[in-house]
Amino acid sequence: MDQLDVAGTSDTSAERGFRLSLPNRADALSTSFAASYAGIMAFMAVASEGSFAKAGERLGIGRSAVSRNVQKLETQLSxxxxxRTTRTTQLTREGQRFFDNCHQGVTHIVEAMNDMLELRQGPPRGLVRISATVGFGRKVVAPLLEQFIKAYxxxxxxLLLDDRPTDFASDQIDVAFRNGRIEDSSIIAKQLIPMQMALCAAPSYVAAHGLPHTLEDLGQHECINFRFASGRVFEWEFKVDGHMxxxxxxxxxxxxxxDLVLDAVLQGWGIAQMAGYQICDHIAAxxxxxxxxxxxxDDRGHYICYLSRQHLPTRIRVFIDFMTEHIRALDLQCLSDFYMDAPVAARGLAA
Incomplete structure (x- = not known):
């Protein structure tokens, strides 16, 4: 049955023809957009330079290519x-009207393109939105920001401090600092330094309760736990005979x-496994x-993460380079001397 009869309409043949022609016209505009854009850019260049040859030099293409693009545009516009004469090229009245209408739009497009190129190649400027885990962001990243903003x-x-996994898209994050193991293959994760972990206690706790010498001793000690933003409690990890x-x-x-876990351990309330960046200063003291x-x-790391190596704006590239250099220069690998089979508790107390 005819679709018009189902709708209960009585369109005239002229109206029906007009309705049916709209999709065809839209398709024609869609398929010709690339040619239209090339033609408009060629037209604007010729109108501005007053010459097909000079327009070609400005656009970086040959005179004949400029001429073909303009001819296609004239054909499309009818x-x-x-x-054109052998000595001059002038706009027709219709051409002048078309130039005036196009000029503002083309100017905006050129300005937008130049702005994007400047972000990629020009002096660093603009906003960098950063995500970091609460502890690392507060202890390591934030203190370096003053020096960075003075340089740039x-x-x-x-800076957003959050222990949850980073959603780069929805949170509009440019760079994220993450700890542990990175399993997301969709992002670039550059290791800044290995992430050292250590089981620690205050001397006052050791004096009252001693220290565990084997994993089996842990059940006899007061332990202090850390809960992630997801609700999961952090599980301590140990490497035994090459296995985790x-x-x-x-x-x-x-x-x-x-930080509250660290404070509780310093007060002698119990033992906890913490990251090296948190405890190095306290061990030295x-x-x-x-x-x-x-x-x-020994398989964890501190990482700086971003979505792609390609087309990074200058502001993000210099931030990544700055943080990489300065974090690696910090003394955050203080536990290396402890990673051996000697009686650690005795050496720690003697220190």
Whole structure:
């Protein structure tokens, strides 16, 4: 049955013909857009330069290519845009009208393209939106920002501290700092430094309770847990005979902030496994003692992450380079001397 009869209409043949012609016209405009754009750019160049040859030099193409693009545009518009003689090239009245209408739009397009090229190739400027885990962002990233913004005064920084996995798209993140193991193959993850982990206690706790000498001793100690933003409790990890073993301690104290875990350990309330960047200063000051260092995991890292190596704006490239250089220069690998089979507790207390 005819579709018009189903709708209950009584279109005239002229109306029906007009309706049916609309999709064809849209398709024609769609398929000819590339040719139209090339033609418009060629037309604007000729109109501005007053010469097909000079327009070709400006566009980086030959005179004949400019002429062909303009002819295609004139055919598409069914309008003559230039009056050509052997010595001059002038706009027709229709050409002048078309030039005036196109000029503002083309100017905006050129400005937009130049702006994008400047972001990629020009001086660093604009906003860099950063995500970092709470502990690492507060302890390592944030203190370096003052020096960075002094070096690059035209770059604005927005630092978001969050222990949840980074969603680059929805959160509009340019660069993320992440710890541990990176399993997302869709992002670029550049390791800044290895992530050292150590089981620690305050000397006051050691004096009252001693230290675990084997993994089996852990159940006899007061443990302090860390809970991720996802709700999962951090499992301690140990390397035993080349294999990873995880241990979820029973704890009377659990915090969702790594600094609170550190404070509780410093107060002598219990033991916890923490990252090297948190505890190096306290170990050097004899405020913490390391235990079970021979079983410390060695396959974690601190990473700077971004979506692609290609077409990075200058502001992001200089931020990545700056942070890579300066974080690697920090003394965050202080646990290396502990990673051996000697009696760690004794050496830690002696220090």
């Amino acid at each position: 309008t003559r845009l230039f009056l 005064p035209d770059i604005a920084i927005e 073993r995880k241990y979820l301690p029973r704890a009377r104290l659990t915090f969702n902030d790594s 004899n405020e913490l003692v390391v235990a079970l260092a021979r079983h410390a995991p």
